[in-house]
Amino acid sequence: MTSSRTSRLPLVGWRVPHVVLSLWTLIVPLVVIWVVASAVSNLLPAASIDLGYALATLIIVVAMWSFIGNSGVLSFGHLAFVAVGAWTMSLLTINPSVKSSIMPELAPFLAHASANPYAALLIAGVAGGVTALVSGFALMRLHGLEAGIATFALLMLVLQVLTYWSAVGPKSGQSMTGVPRSFDLQSTLVIALIVVVLAWGYGQSRSARMLRASRENAQAAPASGINITWHRIIAFAISGALAGVGGAMWAQTNRVVQASQFGLDFTFTTIAMLVVGGMLSVWGAVVGSLLISALNHVLGLLENGMHIGAVVISLPSGSRLVVVAAFMVIILIFRPAGITGGREVTWPFRPPDPFLRRGPADPGRDEQEMVMFQTDSGRVG
Amino acid sequence: MSLDNTERVLMVSGLRVAYGGIPAVSDLSFHVNAGEMVGIIGPNGAGKSSTLLGVVNAVRSESAETSLRGVDLRRMAPEQVARAGLALVTEGHHIFGRLSVRDNLRLGSTARRDRRGLADDLRWVYELFPILSEFAERPAGLLSGGQQQQLAIGRALLAAPTLLALDEPSLGLSPTAVDTVFAAIESICARGTAVLIVEQRAQQTVATATRTYVLTEGRITMTLSPNDADDSALLMKAYLGS
Amino acid sequence: MIPVIQSLIDATSAGAVYALAALGIGLVFGVLRLANFANGEIITGAAYALILVWPLSWPLALAASVVVAIALSLLMDLAVFRWMRSQSAASLLIASFGVSILLQRAYEGIFGVNVRTGAVAPALTRSVNVGGLRLSMLAIVAIILAAVLLIAVHFFLTKSRMGLQVQAAAANFREARILGIRSGVMIAVTLGMSGILAAAVAFVLTTQSGAVNPTFGVQATLFGLIGAVIGGLNRIGGALVGGFAVGFALSLFTTWLPSGFGDFRVALVYLLVIVVLLIAPNGIFAGRTAKERT
Numbered sequence: 001m002t003s004s005r006t007s008r009l010p011l012v013g014w015r016v017p018h019v020v021l022s023l024w025t026l027i028v029p030l031v032v033i034w035v036v037a038s039a040v041s042n043l044l045p046a047a048s049i050d051l052g053y054a055l056a057t058l059i060i061v062v063a064m065w066s067f068i069g070n071s072g073v074l075s076f077g078h079l080a081f082v083a084v085g086a087w088t089m090s091l092l093t094i095n096p097s098v099k100s101s102i103m104p105e106l107a108p109f110l111a112h113a114s115a116n117p118y119a120a121l122l123i124a125g126v127a128g129g130v131t132a133l134v135s136g137f138a139l140m141r142l143h144g145l146e147a148g149i150a151t152f153a154l155l156m157l158v159l160q161v162l163t164y165w166s167a168v169g170p171k172s173g174q175s176m177t178g179v180p181r182s183f184d185l186q187s188t189l190v191i192a193l194i195v196v197v198l199a200w201g202y203g204q205s206r207s208a209r210m211l212r213a214s215r216e217n218a219q220a221a222p223a224s225g226i227n228i229t230w231h232r233i234i235a236f237a238i239s240g241a242l243a244g245v246g247g248a249m250w251a252q253t254n255r256v257v258q259a260s261q262f263g264l265d266f267t268f269t270t271i272a273m274l275v276v277g278g279m280l281s282v283w284g285a286v287v288g289s290l291l292i293s294a295l296n297h298v299l300g301l302l303e304n305g306m307h308i309g310a311v312v313i314s315l316p317s318g319s320r321l322v323v324v325a326a327f328m329v330i331i332l333i334f335r336p337a338g339i340t341g342g343r344e345v346t347w348p349f350r351p352p353d354p355f356l357r358r359g360p361a362d363p364g365r366d367e368q369e370m371v372m373f374q375t376d377s378g379r380v381g
Numbered sequence: 382m383s384l385d386n387t388e389r390v391l392m393v394s395g396l397r398v399a400y401g402g403i404p405a406v407s408d409l410s411f412h413v414n415a416g417e418m419v420g421i422i423g424p425n426g427a428g429k430s431s432t433l434l435g436v437v438n439a440v441r442s443e444s445a446e447t448s449l450r451g452v453d454l455r456r457m458a459p460e461q462v463a464r465a466g467l468a469l470v471t472e473g474h475h476i477f478g479r480l481s482v483r484d485n486l487r488l489g490s491t492a493r494r495d496r497r498g499l500a501d502d503l504r505w506v507y508e509l510f511p512i513l514s515e516f517a518e519r520p521a522g523l524l525s526g527g528q529q530q531q532l533a534i535g536r537a538l539l540a541a542p543t544l545l546a547l548d549e550p551s552l553g554l555s556p557t558a559v560d561t562v563f564a565a566i567e568s569i570c571a572r573g574t575a576v577l578i579v580e581q582r583a584q585q586t587v588a589t590a591t592r593t594y595v596l597t598e599g600r601i602t603m604t605l606s607p608n609d610a611d612d613s614a615l616l617m618k619a620y621l622g623s
Numbered sequence: 624m625i626p627v628i629q630s631l632i633d634a635t636s637a638g639a640v641y642a643l644a645a646l647g648i649g650l651v652f653g654v655l656r657l658a659n660f661a662n663g664e665i666i667t668g669a670a671y672a673l674i675l676v677w678p679l680s681w682p683l684a685l686a687a688s689v690v691v692a693i694a695l696s697l698l699m700d701l702a703v704f705r706w707m708r709s710q711s712a713a714s715l716l717i718a719s720f721g722v723s724i725l726l727q728r729a730y731e732g733i734f735g736v737n738v739r740t741g742a743v744a745p746a747l748t749r750s751v752n753v754g755g756l757r758l759s760m761l762a763i764v765a766i767i768l769a770a771v772l773l774i775a776v777h778f779f780l781t782k783s784r785m786g787l788q789v790q791a792a793a794a795n796f797r798e799a800r801i802l803g804i805r806s807g808v809m810i811a812v813t814l815g816m817s818g819i820l821a822a823a824v825a826f827v828l829t830t831q832s833g834a835v836n837p838t839f840g841v842q843a844t845l846f847g848l849i850g851a852v853i854g855g856l857n858r859i860g861g862a863l864v865g866g867f868a869v870g871f872a873l874s875l876f877t878t879w880l881p882s883g884f885g886d887f888r889v890a891l892v893y894l895l896v897i898v899v900l901l902i903a904p905n906g907i908f909a910g911r912t913a914k915e916r917t
Binding site (some may be wrong): 075144149153154 | 658703706707708712713714716717718720721722724725728729731732841846848849851852856886887889890893895896897898900901904
């Protein structure tokens with residue numbers, strides 16, 4: 001990316017307006033998602049089931065980005081909001097008669113509630129956002145790393161409640177079946193694109209900018225009068241709402257919903273997507289989730305045994321996660337800022353305004369070099 | 382080994398330190414001879430601390446030569462540099478606040494090779510800084526700034542270093558505490574340990590040191606002798622970087 | 624009265640186990656800034672060693688569990704964390720999450736998805752009657768084991784030369800190196816200690832359950848990590864007390880929750896954690912410590 005910036009001659013002589021430069025960081029990811037989704041559904045119809053999952057997961061990862069990418073605070077708890085969204089969607093769209101038979105102890109207002117898919121999707125988002133807002137008051141006051149670890153507590157709390165509380169779901173550990181497929185691939189794609197637009201739009205907001213300022217310099221931000229905690233809570237709530245939408249989309253794709261599905265494996269997969277792509281940019285979230293979804297699809301085929309000519313390749317089941325985990329660790333070691341370097345897509349036609357050059361999200365490579373020791377066993381002071 | 386080499390304690394030539402491509406120190410060469418106290422002065426951000434951290438490899442650096450008594454330091458880890466005989470007292474004297482003064486001193490002797498001289502050295506450090514003996518059992522974090530600086534210097538001395546390097550030992554200290562520190566440095570030098578001191582206090586450093594380099598924007602721009610200490614116009618010029 | 628005392632003893636023993644888990648995590652975090660999620664898989668590895676080797680010979684099983692735990696601890700550092708020393712604590716935590724998932728799948732591949740059962744120290748599963756109190760031998764052994772290990776770690780850190788160096792490395796790694804403290808040795812010693820602590824946790828947990836599966840160590844590690852956070856990750860004593868509190872609460876909930884609510888004991892512990900964080904956002908013992916880690 002750096003080389004293209006400096007080596008290409010400007011194609012356009014006039015100054016590119018700011019708006020174009022920043023819209024560019026939105027349009028490219030949208031076009032890429034649209035092209036990939038259309039290509040897969042037209043050229044590889046067999047992969048269209050996995051495409052549905054990929055788009056739902058993309059929504060979840062972009063939702064996670066809107067918190068992690070802007071605040072620089074890790075979250076292992078976003079699957080809690082995904083689970084809440086999936087639950088809401090299922091409870092509102094499962095046929096009431098089916099609902100009463102698989103969930104006999106459901107609270108009356110939930111037993112009677114139902115909504116059309118779009119309303120259900122919105123309510124799922126609200127439910128995820130409210131859960132995030134409430135828990136954010138406790139979690140977001142912690143220091144960065146501690147906040148990240150404490151989000152595990154949130155995830156476990158929500159999963160335990162959803163597993164055992166039969167007033168809000170099936171009997172302990174059982175699953176909700178019969179979730180209708182409410183959206184076809186085309187509408188799933190459109191919803192995914194809308195979520196990317198929303199997440200990107202939040203990233204442009206004043207609140208998100210302040211949060212990023214605090215991420216780069218935790219000492220300076222409070223000195224300049226920024227209340228980090230408050231902006232973190234806002235980010236957490238917004239990303240919780242988007243994650244709720246992601247959970248709803250995932251539920252109607254999978255059609256069976258169970259609390260244990262939203263555990264550490266799923267958490268890990270989404271984190272790995274973010275890390276591989278580069279957790280500091282929307283572009284990174286998009287690239288990472290599409291790439292890992294594709295990798296997962298191929299590995300899934302291999303696990304089932306794939307014929308290449310006369311040879312049958314088959315991997316033991318469970319090797320998907322092994323490969324993804326190994327891939328992520330290798331990326332962390334050799335390219336800690338992710339494939340995109342944590343940068344947004346840059347305008348390719350002209351060396352842009354130097355103030356915009358680094359985009360909203362620079363991985364801070366420089367600081368890393370500064371504190372690195374010369375020797376191999378070195379570390380930060 | 383030539384006579385010249387045995388007299389050289391520290392030899393640095395062509396030292397460069399850069400943070401993320403931005404140079405902090407460029408092409409720096411200086412040396413410290415046996416028994417000398419050498420000063421490096423310069424304004425804030427001139428690269429003084431980077432020079433010391435670069436010499437002990439606590440930050441990424443490169444040089445044509447960095448050697449202590451002829452031993453090449455360039456590829457060593459920071460702990461190996463310490464064990465080779467270069468003790469650095471970092472800026473802000475990072476003592477271990479939760480450990481007692483005695484334990485801090487004990488940690489200072491980690492790098493030393495000979496166990497025999499330790500008792501003598503400890504007695505000497507206690508003579509140099511009597512307060513350390515008095516407060517030996519206290520948590521080091523409870524000492525005043527000046528006392529912590531004394532502890533940091535005492536701790537470095539217990540490594541029995543060939544060269545003691547000090548990064549702004551007077552920073553944030555009261556005038557009397559500064560005098561204590563400078564007096565101690567003179568007696569350390571007199572006892573045979575070479576001293577390299579980085580300071581912002583130009584006048585006092587130039588007056589005490591055998592030789593003082595003036596560092597501006599990562600380069601040595603002047604070398605001063607004790608005679609220059611009273612030439613305030615010259616010091617001013619050194620500072621403003623003319 | 625007697626059931627109260629009995630449940631307090633059980634809770635103390637559960638607390639002791641999680642305190643050991645949190646201590647191991649806190650020690651490693653202090654020196655390496657690594658909040659090691661894969662500590663769970665070190666416990667799991669030691670547990671497999673105990674369950675599989677115990678029928679052959681119990682001393683061998685104990686030795687094997689300690690060796691496996693230390694080896695896993697050192698190996699994951701050698702393979703992954705060693706190459707990330709200059710990276711942020713968050714990156715290290717994510718990497719350890721990856722190592723954890725990877726090892727879980729590896730255990731699945733080697734030992735199968737299903738539970739492996741086997742009696743470890745069956746003698747300890749009996750109860751003894753002391754003046755009307757029915758005390759589980761295991762609870763008492765767990766408390767004694769934890770006490771011995773905690774005292775040993777304490778003496779090592781405060782009285783020995785090497786322990787002092789570990790403390791210095793934990794307080795300020797760069798300064799410690801500048802003083803000549805060998806970073807590689809400190810890291811290995813710390814990882815070794817955390818391995819021994821993980822093996823002790825595995826011993827108590829396998830004796831209790833007589834079974835191990837690929838995700839055996841996850842819950843203990845989650846509780847240990849979260850306990851360390853509420854106690855204050857930066858302070859070894861804080862981590863210890865946080866871990867203890869979590870285990871203690873879990874055991875009390877298990878005993879005293881009315882039937883029908885028993886399923887929610889884990890949820891209640893996590894709820895309690897979140898409430899504690901609301902009240903004391905920097906961890907129970909934080910505040911005094913923040914200044915020193917620079």
